[in-house]
Amino acid sequence: MSLYLSIAIIALIFIVIFQIAKASEYVSVLKGEEASRKQNNKINGFLMIVFLVLGFIGVYVCNVYLYPKTLLAQGAASVQGEKVDQMLFITLAITGIVFVITQILLFWFAYKYQENENRKVFFFAHSTKLELIWTAIPAITLTVLVVFGLRNWFFFTGEPPKNAMVVEVTGKQFGWIFRYPGHDAIFGKKYYRNIDPATNSVGIIWDDKYSQDDILTEQTMYVVKGTPVKLIIGSRDVVHDVGLSHFRLKMDAVPGIPTTMWFTPLYTTKEMKEKTGNPNFAYEISCDQMCGNGHYSMKGIIEVVDQEEYDLWMAKQKPQYYTAFPEKDPTAVPAAATTDSTAKVASAKM
Amino acid sequence: MSHEEVLHGHEGHGHDDHGHHEHHETFLSKYVFSMDHKMIAKQFLITGMVWAVLGGLMSVLFRLQLGYPDASFPWLESILGKWAKGGQITPEAYYALVTTHGTVLVFFVLTAGLSGTFANFLIPLQIGARDMASPFMNMLSYWFFFTASIIMLSSMFVETGPFSGGWTAYPPLSALGDASPGSKSGMDLWIIAMALFIVSSLLGGLNYIATILNMRTKGMSMTRLPLTIWALFFTAVLGVLSFPVLLSGMILLIFDRNFHTSFYLSDIFVNGVGALSNEGGSAILYQHLFWFLGHPEVYIILLPAMGMVSEIMSVNSRKPIFGYMAMLGSLFAIAVLAFLVWAHHMFVTGLNPFLGSIFVLLTLLIAVPSAIKVFNWLTTLWRGNIRFTPGMLFAIGFVSLFISGGLTGIWLGNAALDIHLHDTYFVIAHFHIVMGVASMFGMFAGVYHWFPKMYGRYMNNSLAYIHFWVTLAGAYLIFWPMHYEGLAGMPRRYFDFSIWESFKMFADLNRFISTVAMIVFAAQLLFLMNFFYSIFKGRKVITMNPWEANTLEWTTPIRPGHGNWPGEIPEVHRWPYDYGKDGQDFIPQDVPVGANESHGH
Numbered sequence: 020m021s022l023y024l025s026i027a028i029i030a031l032i033f034i035v036i037f038q039i040a041k042a043s044e045y046v047s048v049l050k051g052e053e054a055s056r057k058q059n060n061k062i063n064g065f066l067m068i069v070f071l072v073l074g075f076i077g078v079y080v081c082n083v084y085l086y087p088k089t090l091l092a093q094g095a096a097s098v099q100g101e102k103v104d105q106m107l108f109i110t111l112a113i114t115g116i117v118f119v120i121t122q123i124l125l126f127w128f129a130y131k132y133q134e135n136e137n138r139k140v141f142f143f144a145h146s147t148k149l150e151l152i153w154t155a156i157p158a159i160t161l162t163v164l165v166v167f168g169l170r171n172w173f174f175f176t177g178e179p180p181k182n183a184m185v186v187e188v189t190g191k192q193f194g195w196i197f198r199y200p201g202h203d204a205i206f207g208k209k210y211y212r213n214i215d216p217a218t219n220s221v222g223i224i225w226d227d228k229y230s231q232d233d234i235l236t237e238q239t240m241y242v243v244k245g246t247p248v249k250l251i252i253g254s255r256d257v258v259h260d261v262g263l264s265h266f267r268l269k270m271d272a273v274p275g276i277p278t279t280m281w282f283t284p285l286y287t288t289k290e291m292k293e294k295t296g297n298p299n300f301a302y303e304i305s306c307d308q309m310c311g312n313g314h315y316s317m318k319g320i321i322e323v324v325d326q327e328e329y330d331l332w333m334a335k336q337k338p339q340y341y342t343a344f345p346e347k348d349p350t351a352v353p354a355a356a357t358t359d360s361t362a363k364v365a366s367a368k369m
Numbered sequence: 370m371s372h373e374e375v376l377h378g379h380e381g382h383g384h385d386d387h388g389h390h391e392h393h394e395t396f397l398s399k400y401v402f403s404m405d406h407k408m409i410a411k412q413f414l415i416t417g418m419v420w421a422v423l424g425g426l427m428s429v430l431f432r433l434q435l436g437y438p439d440a441s442f443p444w445l446e447s448i449l450g451k452w453a454k455g456g457q458i459t460p461e462a463y464y465a466l467v468t469t470h471g472t473v474l475v476f477f478v479l480t481a482g483l484s485g486t487f488a489n490f491l492i493p494l495q496i497g498a499r500d501m502a503s504p505f506m507n508m509l510s511y512w513f514f515f516t517a518s519i520i521m522l523s524s525m526f527v528e529t530g531p532f533s534g535g536w537t538a539y540p541p542l543s544a545l546g547d548a549s550p551g552s553k554s555g556m557d558l559w560i561i562a563m564a565l566f567i568v569s570s571l572l573g574g575l576n577y578i579a580t581i582l583n584m585r586t587k588g589m590s591m592t593r594l595p596l597t598i599w600a601l602f603f604t605a606v607l608g609v610l611s612f613p614v615l616l617s618g619m620i621l622l623i624f625d626r627n628f629h630t631s632f633y634l635s636d637i638f639v640n641g642v643g644a645l646s647n648e649g650g651s652a653i654l655y656q657h658l659f660w661f662l663g664h665p666e667v668y669i670i671l672l673p674a675m676g677m678v679s680e681i682m683s684v685n686s687r688k689p690i691f692g693y694m695a696m697l698g699s700l701f702a703i704a705v706l707a708f709l710v711w712a713h714h715m716f717v718t719g720l721n722p723f724l725g726s727i728f729v730l731l732t733l734l735i736a737v738p739s740a741i742k743v744f745n746w747l748t749t750l751w752r753g754n755i756r757f758t759p760g761m762l763f764a765i766g767f768v769s770l771f772i773s774g775g776l777t778g779i780w781l782g783n784a785a786l787d788i789h790l791h792d793t794y795f796v797i798a799h800f801h802i803v804m805g806v807a808s809m810f811g812m813f814a815g816v817y818h819w820f821p822k823m824y825g826r827y828m829n830n831s832l833a834y835i836h837f838w839v840t841l842a843g844a845y846l847i848f849w850p851m852h853y854e855g856l857a858g859m860p861r862r863y864f865d866f867s868i869w870e871s872f873k874m875f876a877d878l879n880r881f882i883s884t885v886a887m888i889v890f891a892a893q894l895l896f897l898m899n900f901f902y903s904i905f906k907g908r909k910v911i912t913m914n915p916w917e918a919n920t921l922e923w924t925t926p927i928r929p930g931h932g933n934w935p936g937e938i939p940e941v942h943r944w945p946y947d948y949g950k951d952g953q954d955f956i957p958q959d960v961p962v963g964a965n966e967s968h969g970h
Contacts, residue, residue: 022444029891037898040831044908047830056756059830063757066838067765074845085853088874103789107856110786114776121743121772128750129765132686133757140949141752145692149748150741157740161733164783169726171785176722192548192640211636212644222638252719255638257542258652260717260792264858264871267789271718273652274541275635278719303871307792307860309535311542311549312460315863 057134064133071126075119090264093295096302096323098283100267102171109167113160175268179281183247186240189221190252190259190272193313195304196220197240201232201338211255211274218343221255231340234333239320240304242284243329249281259317262307265291269307284323291323394931402512404504405931409511410490411823414816416511416518417482418897424473427466429890434458436883438865438876452530460864464533465551467862469525471536472559474805476566477521479670481514483812484608485570487673488577488601490819494922495595497586497939499932502579506572513569517562524558532559535862537663540633540655544625547639556626560619567612574612577605586921588941593958595920595945596696600676603704604669611665611708618658625650653718660711667804668707672700674811675742675771678764680945681818682746684918685761686753687954689946692745699738699745706735716784717791725784732782739775743768754949758916759833760818766841767810773845774803777852792862795855798848806844813837813896820900821915825928826907832899836892843889847882854878919945919957 047055086092095101132138187198187206198221200206207230213222220237223230242248252261254272261280262269270280284302292300304319324332341348403409430449433442434457441456452462489507493500501507524531533551534542538559546553581602585594594602624630625647633655634647683690690696712720712728720728746768755761777799780786790796813836820828859872866872866879914923921941925933939959947956951967 033891033894033898036835036895037832037902040829040835040899043831044829048908059834060755060757063762063834064755070838070841077845078849081850081853085850085878089853089856090858091856100789103786106783106786107780107789110780110783114779118772118776121747122769124747125750125765125768125772128747128753129755129757132750132753133755134687135754138752138754139952140686140688140754140954142689142949142951143691143748143752144689144946145695150692150695150745153744154737154741157737161736161779164779165730165733168729168783168785172726172729172783172788173722175785175788176725191638211638214638214644216640255636256640257545257548257637258539262792262858262860264789264793267858269717269788269791273719274637275648276651276653276719297870299870301870303869305858305860305869305871309464309539309542309862312464312533312551314464315460315865316868318868 060134064130067126067129071123071130074122090267095265095267096284096286096291097263097266097268098285099175100265100282101285102174103267106167106171110164113164175280179247179249183249183281184243185249185251186242187221187251187253188240188261188272190254190256190261190306190310190317191220192256192311193306193317194238195240195261195317195319197236197319198223199234199236199333199336200229201234203229203232205229206251207231207233214255215343219339223339225340225343232338233340234336235339235342236336238318239322241322241324241329241332243326244284244287244290244323246326247281247283249279252278252280257310258308259306259310260308261319262305263302263321264305265302271308284321287323287325288321289324402508404500404508406489406493406501406504406507407823407929407933409507410486412511413481413485413489413514416515417478417486418900420473420477420482420518422893422897424470424478425890425893427470427473429887430458431463431466431470432883432886434463434864435866436880438867461530461533461550463864464535464862465525465531465555468533468535468551469521469531472532472563473521475536475666475670476563477514477518479805479808479812480570480608480666481566483670483808483815484601484604484673485511485514485573486812487597487677487815487819488573488605490823491597491922492577492580492601493584494822494925494929494933495598495920495945496581496584496589497921497934497941498580498584499934499938501576502584503576506576510569510572510576513565513572517565517569520558520565521562524555524562527554527558529553529555531555537656537659538622539659540622540625540652541637544622544633545637545639545645546626547642557623560623560626563619564616567616570608570612574605574608577601578609581605586938586941589958592694592697593941593944595676596679596690596693596700597673597676599697599700600672600679603700604672607665607669607672607704607707611662611669614658615662618655618662621658622655653715656715656718657711660714661708663714664711665707667800668703670804670808671811672703674767674808674814675700677811677815677818678746678767679749680920681760681764681814682749682768683946683948684818684916685756685758685764686749687756687948688749688753689948689950690745691748692741693944693946695741696745699741702738703735706731706738710735710782713782713784713787716787729782729784733779736775736779736782739771743772743775758817759828759830759837760814760916762834762837763810763814763817766837767807767814769841770802770807770810770844773849774799774801774807778803789858790855792860793855793857794851794859794861797861798851798855801851802844802848806840806848810840813840816900818916819922820903820907821910821927822922822925822929824904824907825910826903827910827915828903828907829899832895836896836899839892839895840889843885843892846885847889850878850882914957917955919947919955921958924957924959 095104189196207227208224209222210224211222252270252272254274259272260269266282268282270278302321306317443456445453446456529550532555542548543552621632625633631647631650633652634650637645679690710732713732716725854875910927924939941958942961945958
């Protein structure tokens with residue numbers, strides 16, 4: 020009922036506006052085209068300046084309300100992110116100045132030079148000097164931005180430091196799988212036809228001796244504060260994207276073509292909870308490439324912890340090999356978590 | 370007044386009726402299978418408007434979901450059926466709506482609706498030709514577009530739903546029906562519709578190029594062409610060179626979908642199906658092919674708007690366009706660069722960083738010709754004598770939006786920033802302002818300005834003014850705050866943000882944006898009412914040249930028949946921008962250069 024009522028009200032509003040507009044047209048015909056044009060000109064010229072002023076007030080108000088909600092306010096959580104933020108501010112300053120000047124000129128000219136019988140139009144068809152000036156200035160400014168940008172770009176896409184830990188990230192509809200290389204620090208080979216959703220979600224080749232200490236986890240990835248992390252990113256079905264808004268990075272996960280990205284986290288999750296004042300804070304991995312109907316729910320978590328906590332966590336992890344072949348698990352009998360020696364024995368046996 | 374003499378001189382010339390005979394026209398040949406470029410333009414325009422309303426309505430529906438993710442609207446179920454079970458749009462329907470909204474607005478409205486309308490309408494009228502080089506091809510172009518429209522529309526009604534993988538249709542998602550129900554028969558129809566659409570735009574484009582190069586009237590040298598024609602010329606060239614690449618990309622996609630080839634597919638394991646046999650393909654190859662069209666496409670959308678804005682701004686400032694040759698040069702530069710920047714859509718696909726750096730350089734280079742255009746428009750306004758016709762208002766609005774959206778392009782074009790902002794709401798804000806709304810403004814400017822020529826009547830001014838101010842303010846209210854969401858990394862194409870700790874704080878803002886979007890959509894209905902009402906009941910045009918403009922279309926009769934000029938086609942003696950020269954308000958292009966006229970352009 021309320022639906023029909025609101026439709027009726029909206030229709031009524033439309034009819035009223037329409038009738039008023041029609042009436043105003045009759046009035047303008049009566050007044051004469053010239054007179055009504057002048058009146059319309061005055062009104063719209065005035066509105067130009069009103070729009071300019073209200074627009075800038077709006078930009079300010081918008082900033083007051085929304086800036087604290089952007090990540091810029093809380094600062095970046097990675098070395099890379101800090102560079103991105105710095106560049107954002109430089110770019111904002113440059114484009115902001117151009118924005119303010121050109122918008123003011125546009126609406127001010129529109130207001131100032133509205134039709135006036137006494138004004139003689141200035142026949143000004145071109146000026147090489149002016150045109151050269153406004154070719155050169157943007158070109159120089161952009162060069163600065165390009166140089167800045169590319170320096171960062173090559174840093175971001177370059178090789179990570181030697182001490183970086185490596186994690187393999189695999190996207191699937193609709194979740195994330197993480198693989199750690201285990202003690203040998205080398206990933207076992209994988210082939211997609213070996214994928215078994217229950218025991219081998221990325222298709223590890225068990226015959227490869229490097230594979231047997233590989234550790235698989237889903238949804239949550241642990242990394243160490245201050246230690247560079249290199250992600251080797253892939254996908255097992257469609258294109259996904261590892262979006263790390265707090266670290267200011269993202270990289271596509273493409274089936275068949277591995278991609279990489281590295282970053283150095285600066286704060287543990289715990290520290291960020293305090294820093295942002297949000298007890299529920301989490302470093303969320305958002306899928307940033309349309310990947311199907313569950314795209315919006317494809318969430319992963321990165322737990323940034325200190326080295327000690329990381330070692331504790333890692334000690335609790337069991338190589339995936341033993342999930343695939345429980346009979347080979349030397350610790351199948353209740354015992355302490357897999358230790359160095361047993362894992363090595365296991366791999367040596369193969 | 371000397372310009373009045375000029376005007377009367379024309380009218381005498383215009384009523385000169387000999388030499389032209391009306392051939393017999395039936396309803397079918399006049400309104401349906403018409404070969405008159407003006408009628409074809411109107412067909413494109415009205416079909417484009419139908420799509421704009423549908424596409425806009427889709428955005429209202431998905432904004433409803435984004436603004437009110439927890440609410441349920443029982444009436445939605447009565448409209449959408451299973452798409453809105455329990456009064457809430459399903460994720461499937463949401464993605465279908467987003468995808469179709471994008472496809473329809475980019476291709477059917479802002480390509481066919483914009484350049485289809487104005488290239489057809491303005492090229493023969495402004496260069497002084499009786500019709501297109503091939504009127505028959507022109508007719509075909511419309512009917513291919515119409516067929517594409519019908520097929521795209523019918524894809525909305527297939528059992529498994531329309532395509533829902535985003536307008537860019539990246540494989541493997543778009544190639545695998547098992548990965549998404551929308552990629553089943555809905556996707557086949559989507560590809561067929563797109564293929565027919567491409568045929569339509571190629572037929573149109575070749576025709577526009579041939580007409581502009583060969584059929585200009587006597588005296589109309591290339592540098593005497595109005596900037597509208599130059600813009601439409603470059604648009605057609607861009608389309609002709611880039612659309613075939615998209616077509617080839619889509620043909621490969623058809624093969625991958627239906628004939629078990631592996632152009633784009635490799636190493637895929639689909640949940641519930643298992644490992645696929647495809648190996649060795651590259652999903653990124655499609656993205657290269659797509660964006661090789663996709664980026665020029667942005668300029669296919671933008672250039673006609675730029676051209677029309679230049680023309681309308683000069684006419685209504687009563688002042689020549691500033692820097693005609695610079696405007697021309699920058700159009701050319703943009704057209705060339707348009708082909709050299711496609712990979713900036715792919716900075717985060719694992720692109721070779723060195724290649725990426727080249728694309729950063731070339732992308733930011735586009736800002737230079739864009740800046741030239743903006744400064745030239747500003748200088749055109751400076752010391753002019755501005756008449757705020759509705760067309761002029763939308764032209765000014767276009768420049769404002771082009772500045773705002775263009776500047777954020779400098780952010781996104783810089784790979785190191787794109788790596789953070791890519792695929793967030795920042796991108797949505799950027800391209801909606803600079804390409805979507807700005808080109809819409811160009812289109813509105815064109816419609817308001819040339820409506821008197823199309824239908825021999827005026828549109829209602831008051832409605833047009835309301836339409837303009839609500840739309841301009843609304844566009845900024847909708848898209849400006851989205852920049853902030855993007856800076857927070859809020860991703861595009863999310864059905865619901867409530868499970869995300871990082872993004873859910875924008876719930877209030879999303880509601881605000883959705884509300885404004887609905888109001889702005891309603892304001893567009895005012896335009897529609899105005900348009901259709903004015904066709905039949907608008908104030909009649911009584912002078913041949915209501916805007917006192919210089920270009921040739923205003924030397925035709927108020928309602929030109931097929932063939933445009935009843936008598937001889939006028940000869941051109943000057944460039945189209947002699948406004949305010951030697952104290953004369955305006956000097957039309959067909960007026961011979963006077964003996965003591967100062968040397969202008």
